[in-house]
Amino acid sequence: MAATPPAARPARVRQVCTECGAVAPKWQGRCPTCGEWNSLVEEPEPRPVTRSQPAAAAVAATLVGDVPAGSLTWLATGIGECDRVLGGGFVPGGLVLLGGDPGIGKSTLALQLAGHCGSEARPSLYCAGEESAAQVAMRAGRLRCDGREVAVVAETDLDAVLATVESLRPPLAVVDSVQTLHDAGQPGTPGSIAQVRGAVHRLLLCAKQTGVPILLIGHVTKDGAIAGPRTLEHMVDVVLYLEGERHGDHRLLRGVKNRFGASDELGVFVLDAGGMREEEAPGRAFLDETTLGVPGNVLTVACEGSRPLAVEVQALVAPTRFGLPRHTASGFDLGRLHLLAAVLEKRARILLGQADVFVNAVGGVRLAEPAADLAVALAVAASARELCPPPGSVVIGELGLGGEVRRVRRLEQRLQEARQLGLRTAVVPASQAGCAVPPGMRCIPVVHLGDALALLDEAAGPWPGMACTTVKKVATDPWRAP
């Protein structure tokens, strides 16, 4: 009887953390280095490197003052909202990472950018790893690109992509997506940590050597972070996220890191069949005047980078049905909502222990800054008490744990935006009462959450049809504009 061949030895594997990239000795539920849960994944051990050459000699270091400082040049994309977020456009040799949920419009925006940056004489390069060249051409037709400004390759081999960039030297190269690239010199399958990290490192070298700006598209995890090791965001020059409500029209391009400009700028787009269109009035894009004047709806002006955005905060407080009260937040940090609910209970005696609390920032916008605290707290209190602030008022302020209203940045800019939108009354932190107020607008300074709630009680009438016992009629209406 013929002997059966010995079974192939299984490849040695190791456990690598997707968050911090650390290698763990064995699989564990929690990374021993960064403490993240469920972040360890298995990947093949890299082959040991044998050093045959002697160690490199030290290199000469130059004093910073003696280094000739080059000047940065930005290649404007021609899409104003993108230029705003990028700090003026693409920088030669810059590596830009664009992340976002599936189907949010990453490829659409990247193709439009490629079309704007390229010309018939010098087309941009679009490396499609997820779609065929025909699919990209179909999208270009829908976006009304004339097809002569972008050259496409459907390629996932990293060496081929790098060679194409080096030979064509396009004004912009797009790689869609970094998770589909395969580097034959690295262990693992496309999308694995070693592959993604290795690919980005080689693309970085290519961008710096050729001076070609490269736009990388990246998948995101279910938590919304770019899939792959966290170090990826450190390696690239610019990190952008495309956000928005999947079923809504608006898309937000948010800068979270930028080595060449301000890192927290925001671009506002409308996505339709013709692609991404710049929003004409971004300040009021998330405002639906028809829903103002409903209990629990409060208007605030958020500041994203240098851009003020009027946002409607909606809250609903309802008796809990299942014994355990729930807090749900959309467009607002849930941890912050728990904190504000505790502040409302402890400092303003608004009892929420038997209530479910839902908070929503309308239009898919994400309220990330604490300046929205007072508006969210007021919205929750207003819903609990069935009161509504009068239309035409805006609420701005950060809340401390003691219920004190703290100062916010760029208050004057926010007030100007509110006035431009026709609003006439603003509740602001008392510590900033001396700020310049636009003509026709009145500011009501508040020291404590209780002051703001008192205004709500004094100014708001009962909602038609609702029993409301907390409303006091007062002779002077503090909300009335001068």
Ligand SMILES: Nc1ncnc2c1ncn2[C@@H]1O[C@H](COP(=O)(O)OP(=O)(O)OP(=O)(O)O)[C@@H](O)[C@H]1O
């Ligand atoms: N024919 C069409 N008409 C209108 N809108 C369309 C059409 N085709 C696609 N879209 C819109 O474009 C969106 C998809 O855009 P795109 O392919 O750029 O997303 P993506 O972020 O690259 O997705 P993925 O992560 O799957 O690559 C769809 O969600 C849809 O809203």
Ligand SMILES: [Mg+2]
């Ligand atoms: Mg895509």
